[in-house]
Structures are given as structure tokens and as C-alpha cells.
Amino acid sequence: xxxxxxxxxxxxxxxxxxxxxxxxxxxxxxxxxxxxxxxxxxxxxxxxxxxxxxxxxxxxxxxxxxxxxxxxxxxxxxxxxxxxxxxxxxxxxxxxxxxxxxxxxxxxxxxxxxxxxxxxxxxxxxxxxxxxxxxxxxxxxxxxxxxxxxxxxxxxxxxxxxxxxxxxxxxxxxxxxxxxxxxxxxxxxxxxxxxxxxxxxxxxxxxxxxxxxxxxxxxxxxxxxxxxxxxxxxxxxxxxxxxxxxxxxxxxxxxxxxxxxxxxxxxxxxxxxxxxxxxxxxxxxxxxxxxxxxxxxxxxxxxxxxxxxxxxxxxxxxxxxxxxxxxxxxxxxxxxxxxxxxxxxxxxxxxxxxxxxxxxxxxxxxxxxxxxxxxxxxxxxxxxxxxxxxxxxxxxxxxxxxxxxxxxxxxxxxxxxxxxxxxxxxxxxxxxxxxxxxxxxxxxxxxxxxxxxxxxxxxxxxxxxxxxxxxxxxxxxxxxxxxxxxxxxxxxxxxxxxxxxxxxxxxxxxxxxxxxxxxxxxxxxxxxxxxxxxxxxxxxxxxxxxxxxxxxxxxxxxxxxxxxxxxxxxxxxxxxxxxxxxxxxxxxxxxxxxxxxxxxxxxxxxxxxxxxxxxxxxxxxxxxxxxxxxxxxxxxxxxxxxxxxxxxxxxxxxxxxxxxxxxxxxxxxxxxxxxxxxxxxxxxxxxxxxxxxxxxxxxxxxxxxxxxxxxxxxxxxxxxxxxxxxxxxxxxxxxxxxxxxxxxxxxxxxxxxxxxxxxxxxxxxxxxxxxxxxxxxxxxxxxxxxxxxxxxxxxxxxxxxxxxxxxxxxxxxxxxxx
DNA sequence: GACCTGCTGCGGCCTG
Numbered sequence: 006x007x008x009x010x011x012x013x014x015x016x017x018x019x020x021x022x023x024x025x026x027x028x029x030x031x032x033x034x035x036x037x038x039x040x041x042x043x044x045x046x047x048x049x050x051x052x053x054x055x056x057x058x059x060x061x062x063x064x065x066x067x068x069x070x071x072x073x074x075x076x077x078x079x080x081x082x083x084x085x086x087x088x089x090x091x092x093x094x095x096x097x098x099x100x101x102x103x104x105x106x107x108x109x110x111x112x113x114x115x116x117x118x119x120x121x122x123x124x125x126x127x128x129x130x131x132x133x134x135x136x137x138x139x140x141x142x143x144x145x146x147x148x149x150x151x152x153x154x155x156x157x158x159x160x161x162x163x164x165x166x167x168x169x170x171x172x173x174x175x176x177x178x179x180x181x182x183x184x185x186x187x188x189x190x191x192x193x194x195x196x197x198x199x200x201x202x203x204x205x206x207x208x209x210x211x212x213x214x215x216x217x218x219x220x221x222x223x224x225x226x227x228x229x230x231x232x233x234x235x236x237x238x239x240x241x242x243x244x245x246x247x248x249x250x251x252x253x254x255x256x257x258x259x260x261x262x263x264x265x266x267x268x269x270x271x272x273x274x275x276x277x278x279x280x281x282x283x284x285x286x287x288x289x290x291x292x293x294x295x296x297x298x299x300x301x302x303x304x305x306x307x308x309x310x311x312x313x314x315x316x317x318x319x320x321x322x323x324x325x326x327x328x329x330x331x332x333x334x335x336x337x338x339x340x341x342x343x344x345x346x347x348x349x350x351x352x353x354x355x356x357x358x359x360x361x362x363x364x365x366x367x368x369x370x371x372x373x374x375x376x377x378x379x380x381x382x383x384x385x386x387x388x389x390x391x392x393x394x395x396x397x398x399x400x401x402x403x404x405x406x407x408x409x410x411x412x413x414x415x416x417x418x419x420x421x422x423x424x425x426x427x428x429x430x431x432x433x434x435x436x437x438x439x440x441x442x443x444x445x446x447x448x449x450x451x452x453x454x455x456x457x458x459x460x461x462x463x464x465x466x467x468x469x470x471x472x473x474x475x476x477x478x479x480x481x482x483x484x485x486x487x488x489x490x491x492x493x494x495x496x497x498x499x500x501x502x503x504x505x506x507x508x509x510x511x512x513x514x515x516x517x518x519x520x521x522x523x524x525x526x527x528x529x530x531x532x533x534x535x536x537x538x539x540x541x542x543x544x545x546x547x548x549x550x551x552x553x554x555x556x557x558x559x560x561x562x563x564x565x566x567x568x569x570x571x572x573x574x575x576x577x578x579x580x581x582x583x584x585x586x587x588x589x590x591x592x593x594x595x596x597x598x599x600x601x602x603x604x605x606x607x608x609x610x611x612x613x614x615x616x617x618x619x620x621x622x623x624x625x626x627x628x629x630x631x632x633x634x635x636x637x638x639x640x641x642x643x644x645x646x647x648x649x650x651x652x653x654x655x656x657x658x659x660x661x662x663x664x665x666x667x668x669x670x671x672x673x674x675x676x677x678x679x680x681x682x683x684x685x686x687x688x689x690x691x692x693x694x695x696x697x698x699x700x701x702x703x704x705x706x707x708x709x710x711x712x713x714x715x716x717x718x719x720x721x722x723x724x725x726x727x728x729x730x731x732x733x734x735x736x737x738x739x740x741x742x743x744x745x746x747x748x749x750x751x752x753x754x755x756x757x758x759x760x761x762x763x764x765x766x767x768x769x770x771x772x773x774x775x776x777x778x779x780x781x782x783x784x785x786x787x788x789x790x791x792x793x794x795x796x797x798x799x800x801x802x803x804x805x806x807x808x809x810x811x812x813x814x815x816x817x818x819x820x821x822x823x
Numbered sequence: 824g825a826c827c828t829g830c831t832g833c834g835g836c837c838t839g
Contacts (some may be wrong), residue, residue: 087832088833116833140834144835168831168832172832244824245824247828249827272830273828274830275829276829300830300831300832325830330831330832376825486834486835488834489835491833492831556829557830558829559828559831560829561830787825792826795826796825796827797826
């Protein structure tokens with residue numbers, strides 16, 4: 006290893022006045038030695054350069070007089086980023102470095118935004134460095150002559166790996182890496198860049214697959230995070246439940262005033278709209294200085310905000326996690342988080358948007374929206390101090406992604422099973438794939454499996470005489486290309502002005518509640534509904550104000566198990582008379598009241614509260630295991646109760662516990678004797694609950710889309726949501742009836758369950774509950790713990806048991822309709 | 824007495 010090869014790079018850093026971080030030197034050496042690995046570094050630490058330099062240095066070493074040489078032939082390096090918005094920045098950085106070092110490399114971006122001309126040019130003459138997305142990588146693989154593209158590949162670098170490793174986009178990356186390696190004549194290096202997560206080793210393993218040794222390079226930079234909790238003036242009047250936090254408006258305004266450029270994170274899009282509106286009401290003089298950013302606003306609005314922020318033109322941006330990643334916002338000096346961030350990693354990520362300079366601490370102001378969130382503040386601080394971050398696991402055996410990948414290959418060159426499946430099994434996600442499953446999948450894509458053989462739309466792939474499997478039908482091939490990727494989004498309506506300019510999207514159900522002439526607040530404006538035409542909603546600006554703010558039915562974030570665990574620790578300390586953190590001290594009156602009315606359970610106690618109101622008979626259980634776990638637990642408890650007693654039950658839950666509400670009296674002591682939480686028959690009972698749950702149907706809809714069973718529609722002309730829903734639920738029922746062994750069905754159940762919690766975790770949690778001392782309390786009124794759960798009941802779910810016959814009749818009726 | 828929500832991410836066709 007000659008260090009002289011690093012010299013030009015170091016000189017360049019010097020000339021720019023940048024400090025080269027120690028980890029970069031390590032990475033450069035490893036890279037030049039041909040190693041692969043994972044680079045763990047905080048955002049804004051110059052990681053782009055850390056991995057870009059060695060590539061160029063190696064090139065210099067090969068061609069000492071490189072600037073006199075012609076360009077290389079073919080792609081040398083592929084840089085994968087999960088966000089298109091990052092591509093431009095990376096390209097600029099790389100081009101700059103090339104120019105300074107006098108290298109004739111071409112750096113190009115290829116993703117969905119790339120225009121047809123550039124695409125064609127790139128095909129004729131590929132750039133040395135290609136910046137792309139996981140999806141586009143698969144698009145490239147689906148092209149007929151893709152092999153040539155990868156013949157000269159030296160390295161693949163995956164940016165923001167922590168964003169991908171835990172989901173199906175990450176599985177796509179794994180498949181692409183193994184496939185490209187299999188057709189590339191030399192071993193290329195793979196490097197990923199990741200923020201800190203709890204299980205970096207697993208993340209590295211997922212990237213490197215089975216054949217490469219795990220190798221992690223950690224940045225030797227520590228980022229200090231300072232949390233300021235914002236307390237209400239009168240803690241006694243602080244709400245016990247609620248999420249908006251508008252009550253804290255005055256204090257938040259003060260924090261904004263003292264900052265120069267501020268990011269205010271909220272948890273939902275409608276919350277963003279509301280805060281934006283309220284802040285402007287109090288400070289109309291800030292008009293033009295404040296902006297809003299969330300996922301349903303039009304791209305042009307969003308990029309305007311991003312640019313203005315970058316140039317320091319804005320005082321405040323109210324946003325959702327849409328600004329978690331992305332452009333490097335150097336001018337931001339303050340970050341405010343309204344409401345629980347629900348997880349440690351997310352909180353750290355947001356805090357990191359402020360003080361974006363090495364060595365400077367990141368300050369974040371946490372604004373709790375209800376009383377118990379103050380405890381979460383203490384829990385967050387605790388977790389950050391002890392450096393505990395959430396873990397991320399790659400999906401296991403996501404058959405839908407594999408099916409899509411196989412059809413992708415069949416659309417292009419075609420594939421031979423003997424070549425493909427061994428490489429598929431080298432990925433972490435499919436290392437457990439067995440021959441039976443392979444057989445099933447091949448059957449499914451060639452013959453439609455056990456139940457779809459009569460529909461030619463599902464007979465996608467044929468075996469050709471040369472032994473390769475290909476897609477023959479042009480229509481099927483086209484539809485497949487149109488629906489590649491693993492992100493399944495709901496259909497939404499476009500909000501437009503009469504002149505056609507586009508504000509963003511709202512959901513059908515929101516508009517369906519309104520009539521022509523009604524007003525609603527969206528994209529920071531009061532709008533009047535003029536007309537709904539197809540998928541377009543026409544509006545005009547209204548002079549009158551409105552409190553009808555747009556809302557969306559998004560996913561519900563659950564408290565991470567990391568945080569729930571920390572909260573239990575804080576209760577334990579409280580019971581022992583220890584309350585060190587300022588947040589817990591502030592909230593003492595509430596905890597004391599809880600203790601007076603009921604108890605604050607310690608780690609050896611399982612608290613159940615029983616209470617009667619005019620709504621009925623309530624049972625509140627407090628396992629403190631996070632919302633997802635409680636959703637499944639309440640379903641299980643309700644199911645078991647309904648086995649013994651013919652009652653109608655309503656369930657509600659939050660991150661701390663769950664409620665069972667009945668219209669008739671339930672004797673909790675008697676119920677507990679029936680072994681409500683017993684481990685007997687647990688697997689069947691869980692399976693039953695999961696099957697009945699809306700969750701597996703919803704999961705199946707996603708899976709059916711990814712596996713290509715449901716067509717999402719042509720660009721700009723999406724198939725309506727109802728249609729997709731009908732198709733996928735029809736398929737769900739057909740599989741259940743005629744093809745119960747269907748792997749996609751199995752996957753849907755599995756995903757629903759894993760989403761709730763690993764089955765093992767669930768059983769472990771139940772076992773834990775069984776070991777706790779059960780304490781039944783009969784408080785005279787709602788307690789500080791039960792009140793927020795009662796509030797959550799608005800989104801309650803009923804257990805219904807539709808008879809099997811009814812289902813079959815429905816299926817038949819629908820079949821005839823089609 | 825207290826409350827009234829639900830994140831993010833990408834990709835693509837045909838026709839004249």
C-alpha cells in the first residue's frame with residue numbers, strides 16, 4: 006500500500022480547507038486493497054468524498070498520465086442512492102473532483118427523471134460513473150443488452166444503506182448486486198454508507214451476502230446531541246391525550262424567533278398544515294419567510310422550498326419526515342420536534358439536521374403534545390446517552406420481490422433457473438429458499454399456480470427452445486416494465502387550479518366528504534372546491550378562512566420497542582423514588598395521580614384497570630410493548646373472550662397499553678382464570694387473529710402489486726383504488742379457497758405478523774406477562790394512563806365473523822361480474 | 824375535565 010497514492014487527494018482537501026477525517030484514510034486503504042465493506046458515518050461528514058477518492062486514485066495509479074488518456078470503456082462505478090433528490094449533488098461533487106484531478110471521466114445520472122435523449126446517449130456510450138436508484142438498476146437489468154453495461158465494473162457503492170436495508174428496496178439491491186456479480190468477469194467491490202443503527206453487523210452482512218467477509222469502518226467522529234424539552238407553563242392544565250401540540254404555540258414561536266433558520270418537524274401531513282396556518286395567524290409578518298414541506302405537495306413546491314432553504318432565504322420550514330434526508334441544509338441552526346418521534350434513530354436523524362458542521366453539537370427542541378410524552382423525552386435522552394439505536398432487519402423470503410425479479414429477467418434476455426437460483430440464494434434475504442419454493446415460484450410464473458391457470462394474464466413466462474425462460478407477450482412485458490419497484494402507493498386525486506397549475510394530492514375519501522363550494526385548507530392556502538373531474542380536483546383560492554384541514558389516511562407509526570423499554574425503566578425508577586430527569590420531575594403530579602387512582606406498574610407488575618362508564622365496561626391492560634404488539638394482543642384477548650362469551654367487543658390501543666370495551670359486564674377475575682394470556686394453542690390463535698385482521702389483506706394488496714398480479718395502471722391514468730382493491734381482495738379469496746398453500750398468501754400473513762412483531766417476540770412478551778404479578782385496579786374514573794387509550798377508540802375495530810358461506814357467495818358474485 | 828391524526832421512498836407505456 007503506497008500512501009503516496011493518497012497524496013493528490015490530501016492536497017486537494019488541503020486546498021479546499023477541509024479536514025480529512027481519519028476514517029476516510031482507512032476506507033481509502035481498504036478500497037485500494039480491493040476490500041468490500043460498510044462505512045458508518047454521520048451525515049454531512051464528507052462520506053461522498055471518502056468513497057469517491059480511492060476510485061479515482063486507483064485510476065491514477067493505473068494511468069499515471071491519465072489526463073492524456075482517452076476515457077475508459079464502460080461503467081467503472083455505480084453509485085446507488087435511495088433518493089433522486091441526492092443525485093444532482095453527488096454528481097456535482099464527483100465532477101468537481103474529476104476536474105481538479107484532471108481525469109477524463111464522465112459522471113451521469115440515470116433515473117426516472119432522465120430524459121429519453123440522455124438515455125439513448127448513455128446506451129451508446131456509458132459513463133464511467135453512473136448514479137442511479139435501486140429501481141433503475143432493475144430497469145437496466147430488464148433491458149436486452151444489459152450484460153455489456155457491467156463488464157468493466159469496479160465498484161458499486163450504496164448510499165444511505167440504513168434507509169434500504171430493512172425493506173424490499175434493499176432486497177432489490179441485494180438481488181441486483183448478486184446478479185451483476187454473476188455476469189461481471191471480475192469481483193467488484195461493494196461498499197455501503199450507513200448512519201448508525203443498532204445492528205451494523207447485520208446491515209453489513211445483508212450488503213455483502215454470503216461470500217464476502219463482514220467488514221465495517223466506523224467514522225471516528227462523535228456528534229453531541231443536546232435535547233431541550235419544552236414544558237407547558239402550567240403542567241396541571243396540560244392535556245392527557247392529543248397530538249397537535251398547538252397549546253404550545255406561543256413557546257414554539259419564541260424558539261423560532263431566537264433561531265435564524267429553523268426546521269419544525271411534525272408527525273403527520275395535516276399537522277404540518279395546521280402548524281403552518283397557526284404560526285402565520287400569530288405572525289402574519291412572517292409571510293414569505295416561512296414554508297411547508299410534505300409528501301403530498303407538488304414536487305415543484307417542494308424543490309422550491311429545498312432551494313430557498315439552501316440559500317438561507319427562509320426563516321422556518323414546517324415539515325414531515327420528507328426533510329429527514331436529502332439536501333445538506335447547512336444554514337439550519339435550530340430543529341424543533343413536535344410530538345413523539347416514536348424512535349431513537351429518527352430523533353437523532355432530525356437533530357442532526359441542525360448545526361451541520363463537524364465538532365458542533367446538534368440541538369433539538371422537543372415539544373411534547375401530551376403529558377406522557379414528557380416521559381418519552383426522558384426515555385429518548387436516556388437512549389441517546391447510552392447510544393442505543395433501533396435494529397433493522399432485512400425481509401426474509403419476500404417471494405413477491407423474487408417473482409418480480411424473475412419476470413424482469415424474462416422480459417429482457419431471459420433466464421436459466423440453474424444459473425439464477427444459486428445466485429439468488431447467495432443474498433441474505435433468500436439464503437433459506439428451498440427447492441420446493443423454487444418449484445412453486447416457477448409454476449406460478451409459468452402456469453399461474455394452482456388456481457390461475459385459466460387466465461392468460463397470469464401465464465407470464467414461457468420456456469424457450471434454448472432453455473431460457475422468457476416473456477413472449479408484448480403486452481405483459483410492457484405492463485411489467487410499467488410496474489417495477491416495491492413501493493406501492495395509494496391512488497390519490499390531484500388538486501389543481503383552473504389554469505392547470507398543480508398544488509399536490511389528496512385522498513379520495515377526504516374529497517368525498519365535501520360538496521361543491523366547500524372550503525378546505527391545503528398547501529398553506531384556503532381553497533374552495535369547484536369541480537371534481539376524473540382524478541382531478543379543481544379549486545380556487547378562497548378569501549374566507551377555514552378550519553377544515555386536509556388529512557390523509559397514512560400508516561400509523563408505532564413506538565419502537567427500544568423506547569417502550571426505556572419508559573418502563575423510568576417507571577421502575579419512579580417507584581423507587583428516583584426521578585433524575587427534569588421531564589419526570591415535571592410530570593410528577595400526573596404520575597402521583599395515576600398512583601392515587603390506580604398504580605404506576607413497576608417491572609414486576611402487570612396492571613389491569615377495570616372501569617364502567619356510560620360507554621360500557623372497560624378493561625385496560627398495560628403491557629408497555631408498543632402499539633403494534635398491542636394491536637395483536639388485543640385481537641388475541643378479544644378472540645379468546647369471544648370464544649367463551651357471546652359479546653360484542655371494541656378494541657383500542659396506544660403505545661402503552663390496550664382497551665377492551667364491552668356492552669355487558671366482563672368479570673376480569675373470571676376471565677383471567679380462563680387463561681386469557683395462556684401459551685396454549687397460541688400459534689393457532691395468533692394465526693386466526695392475523696387471518697381475520699385487515700392487516701393481512703392490506704399486506705396482500707401490496708404483495709399482489711409487487712408480484713405483478715394487480716396492474717396499477719398506466720402512468721397518469723391510474724386504475725382507481727377501488728378497482729385495485731377489488732382485484733386484490735378477489736385474488737386473496739380465490740387463493741384462500743382454491744390454493745391455500747399459495748406462498749404469497751403465506752407471505753402476507755407472515756408480513757402482517759412481523760409488522761406487529763416477530764411471532765417469537767410476541768410469545769416472549771406473553772410469557773413475560775404470565776410471569777408478572779397481575780394487579781387489578783378498579784379506579785373510579787379514567788386514569789392518566791387509560792384516558793389516552795379511550796381517546797384512541799375513535800379508530801376502533803370490530804371483531805366480525807362473516808360466515809364462510811357468505812364469503813363464497815360473494816366471491817361467486819364477483820367472479821360473474823368480471 | 825382533559826380528545827377527535829396518522830411518514831417516507833421510485834418507476835413506466837402508447838400515439839401522432
